[in-house]
Amino acid sequence: MFIDGVHKTYPGQRTKEGIVTWIKKKTGPGVKNVTTVEEAETILGAEDKLVLGFFDSLVGSDSNELSSASKLEDDVNFYQTSNPDVAKVFQVDPKAKRPSLVMLKKEAEKLSNYDGKFTAAAISEFVFENKLPLVNNFTRETAPMIFENPIKNQILLFATSKDSEKYLPALQEAAKLFKGKLIFVYVEMDNEEVGKPVSDYFGVSDGPKVLAYTGNEDGKKFFLDGEVTLASIKAFGEDFLADKLKPFFKSDPIPETNDGDVKIVVGDNFDAIVLDESKDVLLEIYAPWCGHCQTLEPIYNKLAKHLRGIDSLVIAKMDGTTNEHPRGKSDGFPTILFFPAGNKSFDPLTVEVDRTVVAFYKYIKKHASIPFKLQKPEGVPAASKTAETTTKDVTAESSTKDKDVKDEL
Incomplete structure (x- = not known):
């Protein structure tokens, strides 16, 4: 949308109601007056969530602060009234001290009362902390709201629709304790369209499971050990915010044998293979479904x-859809990284060359910490043993081998 020539991007849910609310907020008054009970009942029936201010007068400083706050919260409609009968419809005590402010939602937590300072910033913070459901059902429509929210830290419950009745109440009660700090999400594992792909992404194969997720570029995950209860979720959330949890990384089982020319790396053997300081390691992170990888x-x-006989060099690959490691991050598939020997504490080099054997060989030759020569194929006669001819032969052999590899490849 363009307002006075300025481009404004819609930040909310991809739903008809969300988009209409946003357009109305941008094109109309920030706060609407409610003067009759009939109006109030119509609004309550139509709105999924709203904010109401109860004032002595519909003009003045309190109304101005509410109007300013409304500009900061695009996806919630704001109303005001000075009529006690209207206030009662919105579950406000008609005898309450004014200004009063409430937020109403059509979900488990229906009413939130505001008791802070009546300033735009404080009101906006209250609305921000309370506008989301206590627990957000993960759907295609709610995904943008969850992942684009300024609150990045999330607690996710993975459970089947049948089990959700048992575990959701504890999650909802826990969510009340972390408003403005954590987003709580329920993923229905037996939903084939959305729940199963999300479960696979997070490495959850059975439920119920509670997982904490940082939701930022690092994307760290932490699993709750033990039974899912209000007490365990509360302690888990507190430890999550205090950075006391150990992250979880997905991993396939370590291969029983790994003798191929290309070594198989999984999350659990990444350190042993890729971070071995005595080896230069080229690692491809791929996806089985990726056409470029194929x-x-x-x-x-x-x-x-061609490089199999070089003990100081490892050519490896890792399925990036089922394995994770903090040192093996991919921006897409395939991602090719080079880990020089003796420098494993530093970030790996991203290999950006033509995808040919010759280009990869030249790159490795240039960046390897440990110099190497291609091994002579079996059946080639040994070089002369004299010192003079050995020097000449090694030089010629290296040149010939490089040429042979380039010609052959």
Whole structure:
């Protein structure tokens, strides 16, 4: 939307109601007056969530502060009244001290009373902390609201629709304790369209499971050990905010044998293979469904075959859809990283070259910490043992081998 020539991006849920509310807020008055009971009842029937101010007068400083606050919260409609009968419809005590402010929602927590200073900033903070449901059902419509929210830290409950009745009450009660700090989300695991893909992404195969997620670029995950109760979720949330939890990383089982030219890396053997300080390691992070990865596979295998005899060098690959490691991050598939020997405490190098054997070989030759030569194929006669001829032969051999590899590849 363009307002006075200025581009405004819609930040809310991708729903008809959310978009209409946002447009009305941007094109109309920030706060609407409610003067009759009939108006109040109509509004209550139509709105999923709203804010109401109860004032002595519909003009003045209190009304101005409410109007300013409304500009800061695009996805909630604000109303005001000075009529005690109208206030009663909105569950405000007609005899309450004015100004009074409430937020009403059509969900588990229907009413939230505001008791802070009557300033735009404080009111906006109250609305921000209370406008979301206590627990958000994860759907295609709510996903943008969850992941684009300024509150990045999340607590997710993974459970089937049948089990949700048992565990959601505890999650809702816990959510009341962390307003403005954590977003609580329920993922219905047996929902094939949304719940199952989300469960697979987080590495959850069975429920119920409670998981904490940082929701930022790091995307760290932490699992709650033990029974899912109000007390355990409360302690888990507190430890999460205090940074006391150990992160969880997905991993396939470690292969029983790993003797191929391309070594198989999973989350649980990443340290042993990739972070081995005595090895230069080239790592491809791939996805089985990725077409570019499938095109690269024969080239990568051929590279590994020609470099198989170099003990200081490892050519490896990791399925990035089922394995994770903080040192093996991908921006897409395939991502190719190089970890020089003796420098594993530093970030790896991102390999951005033509996807050919020759280009990869040149890159490794240039960046490897440990110099190497291609191994002579079996059946080639040994070089002369004299010192003079050995020097000449090694030089010629290295040149010939590089040329042979480039010609052959």
